[in-house]
Amino acid sequence: MSKRTLSAAIIVGTLSVAAVASAEAVVVSKAITEAEVAAAQQAWCGALEDIGATYERDGQEAAKTLAGNVIDAAYGYQMGVVLFKPTLTVAPQTFRSTREGALAYFVGGDPEFPNDTGFALKGWTNCTIANNAILITGDSATTMGNVSITGKDGSVTTVDKTWQFVKDDAGALRIVLHHSSLPYVAQ
């Protein structure tokens, strides 16, 4: 790749495509970058805050519509399954491998999931992420660490959280694994 001079850059989704002059190489990478991971995590935090704010301002139906849009854009249920263990679910509905189960967890109101009261409706603010480690295997990226959210009363809840992302055909990262748990407390 001697004397390589990029003449233009085109973005296709977040797939980076370098369009180049006659003798130069076109480079397309589907590999996931650390920056893409950070952006996807921040987007999750932002969505949690947005759903709560929408609920406060516009009510349950508006919050449910937004939550559905967030799930469709940020999770990978269209791929066939998502491995999702939310923080507060209990057996026999601990795991939410379907879109319906995820939506019920976030906004409640689904008689099929009677224990769900709507995690995203509780007015969380100031969602922050402190990764302990990130592993990019090639076609997926996995993160583990703490996520802290502030409740209406100002108290901070910190959870242990694992996410795995894949990049879809359009170049967007999608969550295919989400395991969230409260910290262990010694008895």
Added chain:
Amino acid sequence: MSKRTLSAAIIVGTLSVAAVASAEAVVVSKAITEAEVAAAQQAWCGALEDIGATYERDGQEAAKTLAGNVIDAAYGYQMGVVLFKPTLTVAPQTFRSTREGALAYFVGGDPEFPNDTGFALKGWTNCTIANNAILITGDSATTMGNVSITGKDGSVTTVDKTWQFVKDDAGALRIVLHHSSLPYVAQ
């Protein structure tokens, strides 16, 4: 691949290589199969029971040696990091991204990890796995579900567990992510 007749099969690690007659194709796959995932999960359960039995029979040092061998063979610390959140760890040592942290969790006795009492030394038996979902992304495989283990007093502990496996150059699956948590109990 018309008229394809395999004449022999050679196993290189668990990379399946089909060695074939003159006009036939050699096929090598690094993709992970569901059967390989199941075997790796069962191996983890077996190792947990073995470490406990070795401790009972031969003591702490023997158990520690075995646990180190298990970590070296079944986890991916040589790749640079493992995303490991054991069931019972607490901050600021919740995450065990190094081999030392994993070994301390399993067998204790490490002054750098003073809260660790040796999870694998407690005499667990009958470790069983009930997967909720498995996703094979291409170069890794992720599982989520319950693992149940029986204690010395006969009581059964069930945890929510996520594992991610990659296949190393020798064809062996290695754990690169392990998030284990006690089920949420509503207050």
Added chain:
Amino acid sequence: MSKRTLSAAIIVGTLSVAAVASAEAVVVSKAITEAEVAAAQQAWCGALEDIGATYERDGQEAAKTLAGNVIDAAYGYQMGVVLFKPTLTVAPQTFRSTREGALAYFVGGDPEFPNDTGFALKGWTNCTIANNAILITGDSATTMGNVSITGKDGSVTTVDKTWQFVKDDAGALRIVLHHSSLPYVAQ
């Protein structure tokens, strides 16, 4: 995965999804199988024959429409690039990294590619594949071997051909690399 009993199987594209009874695991695999590779290769051969037959029966425009559909379904140009070195192209248009360049090669008639006479219009029949080796890396599969096609006069042309396939979000394999060359003839 003790006592695993699949109760139903759902196919999402060619992503295999096993939908299971309450206590059983859902399994989704994006890994590429050897059978999928063989099917994709056969589809390429079938398309070559179809385009030629369509040209004979319905003319250039119909053949061009079909060839466009084949490219859109079987190649990965929508991902941003395909590494395509057709058998008979010459510099400075040897490589056909764009859809336009591929279409011109197959059906000709594009003033931007004046040397192209329409490779797929020549009435090839009996396209057969003899793989030398197949490597599935995880998220892609690569094949190398001979492809033989019979011309209108009954003569057989054999080329050295390499293909690389990836699986798209819908579960279909797409060609992202295609290097075809006439065998070397010692001077």
Added chain:
Amino acid sequence: MSKRTLSAAIIVGTLSVAAVASAEAVVVSKAITEAEVAAAQQAWCGALEDIGATYERDGQEAAKTLAGNVIDAAYGYQMGVVLFKPTLTVAPQTFRSTREGALAYFVGGDPEFPNDTGFALKGWTNCTIANNAILITGDSATTMGNVSITGKDGSVTTVDKTWQFVKDDAGALRIVLHHSSLPYVAQ
């Protein structure tokens, strides 16, 4: 990943590992970068020149030893197969899916491959690479373009060349596909 400050960087092979202060994330990426691809290509060119120079200076045995070392370090035969179609091979030994076949092509002298005269012994100099396109799928990277080499008489030979690289456990890129062909010449 707010307020992220890397405190140190450790290189494990070419796996980039960022070792960080207490609250910071360890990041390990097995994804292949464009820079790694460029370096691996340059290394191939350098090795070709080195083998020829070693032959001139130290003779056939020394060149064969070096070529074997190059194959072991830069190709992936230890993974079970390499898809290798050298520029000048002919049927029935066109494809060199074994280490022996590759070594015979580069340095000759193997009665099992009687047509091989030692491609790397011909004194090539000034090996340069002009990529047309590069695709990084996630766990592999594929390149297509021209490689030009200068012979002893000063004449330049340009070939159409495709390479696919994977990253091994130590973080080194390895060639798993290599298809080289002379440009088509219209009759």
